[in-house]
Amino acid sequence: MALAVVKSATTMMSPDKPRPMVSIDSVTMSFGTFIAVQNVDLTVADGEFLAIVGPTGCGKSTILNAIAGLLKPASGTVSIDGAPVHGVQNNIGYLFQQDALLPWKTAFENVELGPMFKGTSAGERREQAMKWLAKVGLKGFEQRYPHQLSGGQRKRVQMAQALITGPKVILMDEPFSALDIHTRHLMQNELLALWQEERRAVVMITHDLEEAIALGDRVVVLAAGPCSHVIDSFPVDLARPRDVAEIKLDPRFMDLYRNIWSSLRGEVEKSYERHD
């Protein structure tokens, strides 16, 4: 746990570092008697892209849901930009693993939901929604319903929907895992480009270590569940802007991969033993 203490909110406040955007302090998440994650300490700086990797069933998603306010921690506190999280948060963007678009609304109507719920005038949110749809490359698809779009296009709509509100934190739960490999690379690059434009704090959960290193500023490894906790944290010092497909050939990338995998492998093996 020594590592977790070093990473606590107060020590991150040194003048040369940006302020912490998300602070998770000794958070335990449980469902009845089942403890998913125990004593997790994590801090995400403003503009930092944090990738969390861990074996399946280690409670990665519950951490995201605690930040979003969808789940309440059994103990510990979560705060966003200094304000403790109580109830569902509206200043975050959440990219779900599953299809989260409202199937009865067109791409345009889906994207304008956030501004609409916040009371933005019809004209203004129309302008914003059109701008964001164009940004994610869906100009001309505004009036399509989700079922008339491909998987990749639906993900783009979800990105526009989550980012249009200008969230302080972007949460991603294995956002591209359902896409085929080529679409995935394409979407990862587009996500990086969008993020590069306006850097926000990102917490991304993935089981794909390559994705974690290619996208993240830091990769955190979670232990196998139950009672999962942070076991390691690796800064990723690869230059930006990055190309997701090319960066995998970088020798530095391979070094990182080897280091993180040696830490992750033990947990994956443990997780398999428990599940078999």
Added chain:
Amino acid sequence: MNAMTERMIQLGLLVVIVGGWQLGVEAGVIDVFFFPAPFDIMKQIVAWIIDPGFYRHVSITLTETVLGYVIGTALGVAAGVWLGLSRGTYRILDPFIKALNAIPRVVLAPIFVLWLGLGLWSKVALSVTLVFFITFFNAMQGVREVNPVVLANARILGAERSSLLTHVYFPAAASWILSSLRTSVGFAVVGAIIGEYLGASAGLGYLIAQAEGNFDAVGVFAGIMILAMFVLIIDRILDIAEARLIKWSPHSTESPAT
């Protein structure tokens, strides 16, 4: 098989059935007392259709059906959405709802006549009791089956409870409610007809009851045919309404772009 051939086969089947029936009657194989000749039934239907007095019966049955349908559906949707959202209330009311739904609705007809008289409202009440439960169970199921991810997404985007109702719960329940609307329209007619059959001074059910009282099988069959057409027309109207209301469902328009 193209649509034209299918239509021809359907028409052929109709001709064979009705023609066979007519021939059977003429050959004396079928007893007209129980199965009157299709030709006589047609004549009775035409006689009714050209008689202005007949439309008073139709309009009364139609009014009862529509009132029973609209009131029953509105109550069913409201109660279904409410109990779908509030599990606690549902658990408390559950045995009462099941008990009420277990009552065969026909036995309520005399009670409604007692309470509301022989006029329109006793029939409407019977229709409502039939329609209500169908819509109620469907609306409740629709609200419960809302995709939790979609719901979480809408909440994170800032939807309050009232916006959740209009943007998430109602549209999600809409396809369930609409499918129940198709089923319940038949029940609305059944309620109105049974009510009329058991005690009324006008309406299609009354016509059938009267014909039966005179051992007039032609009248009974003609009444049944009129009722079938009546329901088919209402069903067709609902078809159009459904296509307009649910534009977003996968089977309605073109296939996904790839």
